[in-house]
Amino acid sequence: MGFTPRRFLGVKPSKALLLLPFLLTFLLVGSQGESNAMDNVSTERLAEESHRQDSANLLIFIMLLTLTILTIWLFKHRRFRFLHETGLAMIYGLLVGVILRFGIHVPQNMSDVILSCAVNASPATLLVNVSGRFYEYTLKGEVSRGKGLQVQDDEMLRKVTFDPEVFFNILLPPIIFHAGYSLKRRHFFRNIGSILAYAFMGTVISCFVIGLIMYGFVSFMKVVGQLGGDFFFTDCLLFGAIISATDPVTVLAIFNELKVDVDLYALLFGESVLNDAVAIILSSVLLRLEKQGGQGAGAVRSPGDDGPVWAEGGEEWLVENQTWTPRSIAAYQPAGDNSHSFEAMAMLKSFGIFLGVFSGSFALGVATGVMTALVTKFTKLRDFPLLETALFFLMSWSTFLLAEACGFTGVVAVLFCGITQAHYTFNNLSPDSQDRTKQLFELLNFLAENFIFSYMGLTLFSFQSHVFNPMFIVGAFVAVFLGRAANIYPLSFLLNLGRKNKIGYNFQHVMMFAGLRGAMTFALSIRDTATYARQMMFSTTLLIVFFTVWVCGGGTTPMLTFMSIPVGVDANQDNSSSTMLDGSQRRNTKHESAWPFKIWYNFDHNYLKPLLTHSGPPLTATLPTCCGPLARCLTSPQAYENEGRLHDDDSDFILNDASVSSMFADVTISTDASGSHTVNRSSTTGGGPSDEGLDHELALAEHEVAIRGTRLVLDDPAEPPTTVTLPPPPSPPRSEPRRHRL
């Protein structure tokens, strides 16, 4: 996941961080090149000098991360919980930003003479004839109007500014993949309906509520005369989409450490993961829409503009961080006569695009996940963990690339690929590879996350085109608050109508409070900072991220106490959750999972699992007899083994409809003596730092289910316990039971 096409292929004419952008003379009529040799030598020296400078700049980040790691260790060591590592990374980033901004002044050593040559367009590639030889130049981006002639003492700051696409193509994929790969699938699936509601409907609601509120504020600002540039309605909606992506990484880390209720955890985690996917696609759809000229409706113009919009905005348009120019130049076209086309067609169209991109990315991610499962099942690659891990890594990465190549969203595809891999492929891997892949993605996730957060801190000072508008900021904070509220409370009310296992008010308040904004919001907002509106959005987003991560993140523990949500709950003792939910009746939870899920579960257990993994019942037993040869060919020997063992005990592992529903819902069934004992004992070992607990929990959940599944069929109390056929309880995490997964 680490690399991405553009970076890696050396593809993009991005920020000229390597070659010191000494803006050189560009004469219209060429004189003959007797000064070439001299020029070349000095160019080379500059390039070398610049390469060193770059290395030094990247070193700053490495040192920042190192410092963060050491301080995290100190905090963990001392059990400080009020500040999460990401908040810490931001603080360090801020400090370094201050130092770079105010402490260091790089002396000027470049010629800043500019003679400009007027051409009719800005092509991507320029061929310059220098006294008979041709040189190819690539477009780097537009520079601000006044900047060319002014002295640049912001060299250092420009140098520590990354290409925004780096965030999307390098840093986000491992984070998202890890989220999918480490999903607690059992609790996730139990609450899937609510999660989907929060993630899809909630995000769309939040996006529109925030967009409308911001439009109100912006209109008011225009009246007051506080607006320094254009701000369209689509900009407001875009802001809503960007700011709706929640990232409660801080909160979840604390939840994990304090062992807060699993359902609350599942709701928050699931929402935030799917949330990101929705926000990405929403914002890219809005961008696409805008670029096709749909932004005319309701444009809040700054006073006195009538020309093409892109020429507006005056001298303050410092287009600093915008590398991906061709896209963003196109963002503003003359606001023509299609002013009212937004409401009708555009809405429908954008919905279509949304569905298309989402389902495409989903299908692609699942498809590659399934392919990896098949490959790892039918080859005996598990004898060579290195090869297996490499294959797993490459296939996951290729999902991202394939999605991008097909025009879908790579990040979303990677999310579903991660979930599929965890559900199927993981079972086929050797124990060694299971550890390796988990650790690899854990590390990548850790590095990428802390990098983004420390970069965020740095950006507050290093970004040179901040537009801090107090009114807009106040408006944004209000809008974010109301948007989150409009997401959580009404949806919870509606969900509680259908849900037997109610979501209590204390849960709702915590979910409201835990709507932090993080890496995804930042990446979305830094993607395009070409215009006044985008710059204002970016600056405001940065402040919102800071506030939520520090205040909401830091206040999680007090909040939990205040809301009287018990901590230290055993993640596997499921009946504990029901005691906290208002008015839930244990018996009724049986019907929590709707019939589509029962059908899906049966299908998954009877056909997909046996087809894609070594576990489950053999296909020869589940498929009709006519498919016999095919079934024999596709079933792995282990499956027969499983079946044989179960038949010896006169039990039938193939679950009927009733047992399925109880497996999803009936939470008390596992509290018989031997089962709960096993779970309790092992879970004490799994309560370590953040993500390890998660993995443990996954493994334990399966174990529990396996035991329960066997017990369900043999419900005659006179019979002896049949758990003897299953592997012995004391060694759950790294042995065979992993394969018997739900």
Place this chain on the structure above:
Amino acid sequence: MGFTPRRFLGVKPSKALLLLPFLLTFLLVGSQGESNAMDNVSTERLAEESHRQDSANLLIFIMLLTLTILTIWLFKHRRFRFLHETGLAMIYGLLVGVILRFGIHVPQNMSDVILSCAVNASPATLLVNVSGRFYEYTLKGEVSRGKGLQVQDDEMLRKVTFDPEVFFNILLPPIIFHAGYSLKRRHFFRNIGSILAYAFMGTVISCFVIGLIMYGFVSFMKVVGQLGGDFFFTDCLLFGAIISATDPVTVLAIFNELKVDVDLYALLFGESVLNDAVAIILSSVLLRLEKQGGQGAGAVRSPGDDGPVWAEGGEEWLVENQTWTPRSIAAYQPAGDNSHSFEAMAMLKSFGIFLGVFSGSFALGVATGVMTALVTKFTKLRDFPLLETALFFLMSWSTFLLAEACGFTGVVAVLFCGITQAHYTFNNLSPDSQDRTKQLFELLNFLAENFIFSYMGLTLFSFQSHVFNPMFIVGAFVAVFLGRAANIYPLSFLLNLGRKNKIGYNFQHVMMFAGLRGAMTFALSIRDTATYARQMMFSTTLLIVFFTVWVCGGGTTPMLTFMSIPVGVDANQDNSSSTMLDGSQRRNTKHESAWPFKIWYNFDHNYLKPLLTHSGPPLTATLPTCCGPLARCLTSPQAYENEGRLHDDDSDFILNDASVSSMFADVTISTDASGSHTVNRSSTTGGGPSDEGLDHELALAEHEVAIRGTRLVLDDPAEPPTTVTLPPPPSPPRSEPRRHRL
């Protein structure tokens, strides 16, 4: 190690693979921009299209690697040994190259009109005034003279061509670090003298022999009229330096699998690792020298040139793969009057630069390694393996960046950092982190290596400026053969004069045969392909790599049989090695390690180890009494523990001079009953696929030394064996004995 500054900071104006280089109109006098909106939209669409294309191209490589992995698995499964995975990767690369070259024709959809504007220089950055807005352009490279006007149907091939710096900055560092990190230190240090001789003197000899032979060939070619461009003496030397970097990865993999003699393994491995460092620095010194105008001496000019050299060469100079233009443009300046300055000053100067760069890189690598050791020792980071692994990774990466920032060679610094990390830091890591770091770098190494080799195969067809000159190729093969011979045989003769443990003729022949050329040679030769000479060198290098990897790599097993070198030797039964060495007398090997090594060993064991790790004797015991408080402060509690345990047994772990030399040399001492039994038993588990065996061996070697160290002092045969104080033998790899490392 994965990322590097330029790529990562989005730094370099590299190949315009993102924006389809539709070579657009470039008018001298600008017309006003009414067509801007149209232009921008089409530019944007092109850019998006191109992004997809890029993803697809990178997908080709991922698929290539996936295919390679699956085939490797098949080969390992069936125990085919005649073709190593790298050879396989090359074959797949070749096939894809053929398909891309001859199978796919991308339709033309770009405008190829060029109107050129003559300017007086080729600045790194160009500011173009497009109807009032400024666009920044960065230099991409010079294009061939005729190419601008001709139709480009080689788009696809250009797209799969990487920036050469990617190899140096992204792909090589993990390979080199892994080499250092997985070095078998005991056998390495036992043969350190010979290894240094082969690596330093041998590489320099080889470089000059090859350079001289090639100069002869080139001069002859000029007479015959076979030379199509210039070829200077420094080019010949550069070729010698490039082609002298051996990379016996194939051979060593087979050695590992067949369990060939450890000394032979150590010699080959050590030579090839240090070799790379020498070749890098040699070639960069030569390049620097050349660029400063020292190439005048003995220039073999093509007929009829008298102007500035860079303007020569005619139409066939297709400067395709040259991105890093400012450097390579400067490579050829007018060959002025400093024609005879090479021999005297330049030689001395280059030697000075060589020493400076080498020692600087060495010091830097060691320094960061030591720093990591100190950090991991004095923090209790080992409680959090994830943090520990992340820190380790970041510190190792920062070595590379720091070296580049200081103007040293990052790859060399990373090598010594790896060795230092393995020697000190590794002991301080938690067992979990030890596994994680090893697995991480193993994976990175595997991916990078296979990527480079498959790219090599691809390059044979995708690179568009090949110059295959039959005479030059024949000459190069002869020169490579003779250069290797001039390295191995005379040096072995000289070394055998001083070595008691002689290097037999069969060993010499195998070393001669195992001089494969691989990743490093390729990276060095693709770094600069600007001129006719460099292109010829590159094409020839490619052929040499193919030949050596396939023929020499494939012929390793027959060669071993032919040379009657026994296979299946237990790596830890050291006496086996002495039986194979001509005329070695076991008693005399005691003095094999020279006195500097004894001093070093004592210093390392008494001061450095206790200071930097948790093992070794406490500093309070080894430092003079006046340093008492300091010593107490620096010694870790574990060290006292170790001391206490050893004192209980009346043994003294602090080794005197005699025991040190026997530890280095006396190979039979461990063949007492309990010791060899332990080792034998465990080593059978360690004889798996390539690198795992290596790690096992390292762990076992330590174990053995620990046992032996105790035995040495208690050499009274009447006493009972004292190994009871050491952890029980059956669990060597993951327990305490790791810390008692030599």
